[in-house]
Amino acid sequence: MRFAVKTGAATKQRTACAILPVYSDGELPASTRAYDRACGGIISELFKAGDLRGETGETLLVVAGSGAPVRRLLLAGCGKRADFSRRSYRKATRAALATLARSGQPSAISYLTLEPVADADPYRRARLLAETWHEVSYRFTALKSKQPEHVPAVSSLAAAADGRSRRSMISGLGHGEAIGRGVNFARELGNLPANVCTPSYLADRARELGRRHRRLTVKVMSEAQMRKLKMGALLSVTAGTTEPARFIIMEYSNAPRSKRPVVLVGKGITFDTGGISLKPPPQMDEMKYDMCGAASVFGAVQAAAELELPINLVGIVPACENLPSGTATRPGDIVTSMSGQTVEILNTDAEGRLILCDALTYAQRYKPAALIDIATLTGACVIALGRPRSGLLANSDALAEALLKAGEDADDRAWRLPLDPEYGEQLKSNFADMANVGGREAGTITAASFLSRFAGKSDWAHLDIAGTAWLQGARKGGTGRPVPLLVEYLLAS
Numbered sequence: 001m002r003f004a005v006k007t008g009a010a011t012k013q014r015t016a017c018a019i020l021p022v023y024s025d026g027e028l029p030a031s032t033r034a035y036d037r038a039c040g041g042i043i044s045e046l047f048k049a050g051d052l053r054g055e056t057g058e059t060l061l062v063v064a065g066s067g068a069p070v071r072r073l074l075l076a077g078c079g080k081r082a083d084f085s086r087r088s089y090r091k092a093t094r095a096a097l098a099t100l101a102r103s104g105q106p107s108a109i110s111y112l113t114l115e116p117v118a119d120a121d122p123y124r125r126a127r128l129l130a131e132t133w134h135e136v137s138y139r140f141t142a143l144k145s146k147q148p149e150h151v152p153a154v155s156s157l158a159a160a161a162d163g164r165s166r167r168s169m170i171s172g173l174g175h176g177e178a179i180g181r182g183v184n185f186a187r188e189l190g191n192l193p194a195n196v197c198t199p200s201y202l203a204d205r206a207r208e209l210g211r212r213h214r215r216l217t218v219k220v221m222s223e224a225q226m227r228k229l230k231m232g233a234l235l236s237v238t239a240g241t242t243e244p245a246r247f248i249i250m251e252y253s254n255a256p257r258s259k260r261p262v263v264l265v266g267k268g269i270t271f272d273t274g275g276i277s278l279k280p281p282p283q284m285d286e287m288k289y290d291m292c293g294a295a296s297v298f299g300a301v302q303a304a305a306e307l308e309l310p311i312n313l314v315g316i317v318p319a320c321e322n323l324p325s326g327t328a329t330r331p332g333d334i335v336t337s338m339s340g341q342t343v344e345i346l347n348t349d350a351e352g353r354l355i356l357c358d359a360l361t362y363a364q365r366y367k368p369a370a371l372i373d374i375a376t377l378t379g380a381c382v383i384a385l386g387r388p389r390s391g392l393l394a395n396s397d398a399l400a401e402a403l404l405k406a407g408e409d410a411d412d413r414a415w416r417l418p419l420d421p422e423y424g425e426q427l428k429s430n431f432a433d434m435a436n437v438g439g440r441e442a443g444t445i446t447a448a449s450f451l452s453r454f455a456g457k458s459d460w461a462h463l464d465i466a467g468t469a470w471l472q473g474a475r476k477g478g479t480g481r482p483v484p485l486l487v488e489y490l491l492a493s
């Protein structure tokens with residue numbers, strides 16, 4: 001897909017399809033009016049006849065007629081003019097682009113980008129156009145033997161701009177494209193089943209990323225190397241499977257060496273059966289998504305590299321399976337983590353924190369400016385916050401505020417939960433430094449409390465994405481969250 005910004009007279013663009021805003025009240029916007037005139041008043045006529053009402057998200061694709069400057073008009077309802085917000089802009093754009101994707105039209109220009117939106121400047125409007133295109137055009141085809149019908153045929157998409165907004169729209173399209181691609185990369189990795197998306201597969205995808213970007217260096221550690229580093233907690237999780245674990249390190253350097261990096265750590269459990277503390281069968285297939293934290297790190301690192309952000313960034317992914325077998329870790333086993341702290345594993349299904357704790361200890365060698373882990377960590381987070389927001393817990397108010405703001409700006413929201421020391425008392429063990437579970441109460445917080453003990457002196461934050469990383473039901477699939485939040489944070493840092 002080629003994205004472009006176009007200025008100049010509305011009806012003088014060479015494109016197949018014009019995406020035109022229509023409100024449910026008031027007059028036609030200027031660009032829509034210009035096309036209406038050039039097409040013999042067809043738009044006003046549709047409006048008068050009631051074929052078009054202008055409700056937010058409504059779309060109508062019509063043949064523009066002979067002598068018209070384009071082949072198709074795609075009319076996009078935007079609701080009441082006074083209520084046009086970033087939310088309704090996104091909704092209208094999403095509906096229009098979904099119609100475009102199914103239309104077979106090869107190119108289009110959106111005039112929605114010209115409409116004023118109170119909480120979305122031209123940069124944001126262009127960025128949302130590109131992001132939304134990636135959102136609606138994504139199809140999971142990797143494992144279908146026949147290509148589905150309705151493969152989007154669009155090869156170029158333009159944002160209409162005026163002279164003053166041209167530059168910021170160019171920047172917005174660039175950012176939106178990198179974010180959209182990063183989101184879809186994360187969605188694809190999430191959607192791939194565990195028999196394809198293994199730790200070694202993730203390692204290969206990381207190496208491929210490293211080959212594509214000069215400033216990105218990728219290292220992959222084997223279990224032997226993890227043993228040398230004494231990653232006893234991580235190794236206890238992979239003990240039950242024959243699939244080899246991998247520890248993936250992606251170093252992106254595009255700032256002076258003296259600048260401390262942001263370090264992202266993603267949970268990479270490629271399948272979580274629960275281990276000996278076996279999960280019940282219903283919906284266990286969804287545990288292929290237990291590597292979505294890792295996937296979001298891949299997506300964010302790719303976006304940073306594509307945008308050549310002037311930062312230092314490290315992505316760390318501990319990757320393995322959690323399976324039961326004769327060699328699996330048993331409830332009651334005590335392991336020594338890389339930090340030297342010992343852990344009594346009372347529930348082998350609380351495995352995410354065990355791989356993350358060693359990754360957080362490993363991350364200390366980078367002296368991170370900010371250390372952020374992303375994990376599908378607790379079912380309790382889905383109960384607490386549902387699907388709209390990720391859980392956020394942090395030992396630094398400044399980092400928490402920055403991430404919450406990034407989530408708001410990117411429409412990829414999080415909500416902070418507390419981390420008082422009292423919660424940590426639930427992790428007391430009679431036999432080791434701590435247990436890996438703290439009972440039913442406040443499960444998201446005790447999990448974060450466990451992780452906080454491995455964050456050293458770093459400014460650290462934890463995103464629990466158990467409720468946000470994938471959708472269920474008819475739209476079942478990876479969401480790519482929280483790639484938008486992470487990239488927004490990196491753009492601002």
Ligand code: BES
Pocket residue numbers: 272274290347349350351352376377378379380382437438443466467
């Ligand atoms: N990967 C799961 C968390 C999860 C469950 C995410 C369902 C999304 C949907 C994690 O490894 C896990 O099993 N957590 C346990 C922790 C418990 C044993 C303390 C949980 O949430 O039940």
Ligand code: MN
Pocket residue numbers: 272274348349350351352
């Ligand atoms: Mn588990």
Ligand code: ZN
Pocket residue numbers: 269272290349351352376377
């Ligand atoms: Zn898990």
